[in-house]
Amino acid sequence: MPTIHDVAKKAGVAPITVSRVINNSGYVSEKVRNRVNQAVDELGYVPNILARSLKSKRTNTIALVFTDITNPFFNFMARGVEDSASDAGYNVIFCNTDESSDQESKYVKLLLQKQVDGILLVPADTRSNSIQLIQDQKTPLVVIDRCVSNKNVDIVRGDSEGGAYLLTKHLIDLGHRRITLFSGPEAVSTSQDRVKGYKRAMENHGLSKFVDCYYGKFSRQSGIDLTKSIFSKENSPKPTAIFAANNLISVGILAELRNLGIKVPQDVAVCSFDGIPENLTVIPFLTNVAQPAYKMGQKATEILISRIKEKPEPSTDFEEIIFPVELTIRESSGGKIG
């Protein structure tokens, strides 16, 4: 592959002059500029950004370290990240951790070695030690979707607590009292926050004694398993409404209820945190509160890039941006048929 030296020789100038032409910096006469451009074309020269990055200390690459691209919520978030990054001239490296802290820190170490300009992180654990690693290297970082115990980070997330409250209240307003919550992994802040919001709503409405919630996974299978276990318990009162802490869980619940011959919403109302992607939905059916995943990805990326740009003197006051959620009432909760 030809280098800047080859181009320089061919054009009869110094390498630095070629550099000026390529980067449109400094002074170059029209005549020389043309000669250089011609040489570039003839040789099929492609500048080596690696070498440039080594000198300039900027790679124009950021990384998104998150749980799983096949989860629709993160899927749309990822797209928001990519679009926003691409607009600003950055590429994105994607890393799936599947909620494993080990995997997470393995990725983070590698990314730091690769000198990415910044990292977007959905931490697998509330006390992620990856955060420390990243901050030790003074690499800009924005945490997405989740809270962490370390407060010295920018965070972009949805209002899990408020959303859970809203959804629970919706069910209560419809007359439900025995409302069961199927949440995600206990180590994840969104799982916890959704439990908190649910409990606050129950307590505020004098339903403390009906509080009934379970931690599990953010997966379809978890929804199936929890539903099975709840409805197979003998001699125990069954819920009249189930609140799924995410969309995959809700799909599992609906599938298993159908399997058991239990009708939604007639026998049991169901609602969910996060909906099913529109482009995969035939009939909108699921009552849910939705977070603006795409916008969250965009916003987090914008913040990250602004941190990258201010890097020499990093700011010390961190932002926590909480996106409001939106309640959509549909048939599954029996609230309104829409």
Next chain:
Amino acid sequence: MPTIHDVAKKAGVAPITVSRVINNSGYVSEKVRNRVNQAVDELGYVPNILARSLKSKRTNTIALVFTDITNPFFNFMARGVEDSASDAGYNVIFCNTDESSDQESKYVKLLLQKQVDGILLVPADTRSNSIQLIQDQKTPLVVIDRCVSNKNVDIVRGDSEGGAYLLTKHLIDLGHRRITLFSGPEAVSTSQDRVKGYKRAMENHGLSKFVDCYYGKFSRQSGIDLTKSIFSKENSPKPTAIFAANNLISVGILAELRNLGIKVPQDVAVCSFDGIPENLTVIPFLTNVAQPAYKMGQKATEILISRIKEKPEPSTDFEEIIFPVELTIRESSGGKIG
């Protein structure tokens, strides 16, 4: 940030010795090794892979240039790519082109400058000029999902033609004659191949005069629009079965049919190329032929990485791997209720 020199000075050795310790190469005495490791720890040294890559000419990064991560098929493919790459020690940069050739070549140019070790490409156009760009740089390339006019590339794709034939034959076997196909963009080989398979099946069964197919987009909206237009034509016979060339189109069809009060499968049978992701499905309903998206991503990545490794003397005989599709018969085609 400390460099290899800082570590070397602290440990009282030469930089190259530090390099040997880090990379576990060459000979280093136990004593020195310990001193070096201690210095690494104390300084929080992180090797700069950029510098290494500049010398070694390998970045351990590949790129996936495709249409859209939010499309479920590509979504699972992407996950296959990431998993497979990660196992082999590679990171993946994702680029969404949204079927735009301009966007595609913009990304490709940047990726080549970044010296990615290889590129996985879902070309937006049958005659993608990005392919030439990539091959000029002698960067390994694997085309996924689609055919291209240039035959000197490795290709990993699904059997669109065969799958379409299978699905059409299924409908014919059920007694349908007026079968309409809603395909994707005409410039995309999978759209064309699905049309071919459909036509071959129709012709083989003496149904040439019922051939009725339309190009559109691979989107839910396209399914809605085409359905509307078909069923609003007055005085023209309506299809008894619709074949959607991808899952998003099928969702649009089902949604619009429901909107029009047309029952599936009683009034119209519907089937689709590619299904709806299982983890988002409450009741499996859609008859479809599915491609193993995840495996295709894996396989393409494996081939790419093997090409990268053989790079000094690149092979000149290219592989075309065609994954078979799997027919699943469900209620939507009225074939069998399962």
Next chain:
DNA sequence: TGATAATATGGTATCGATATCATATATCAT
């Protein structure tokens, strides 16, 4: 007209690592 600024180009050092070659000591077989 001379001084100052703007324009145009190049030389050299450097980013942080590693390849290559060189050198020095320890170990071993004969």
Next chain:
DNA sequence: ATGATATATGATATCGATACCATATTATCA
């Protein structure tokens, strides 16, 4: 004891670009 081999460490050049400083030419203006 001697040469051969394994072990251990370092000096120097280099990957491909750019930052910084230097120099030369041309333009501009008091």
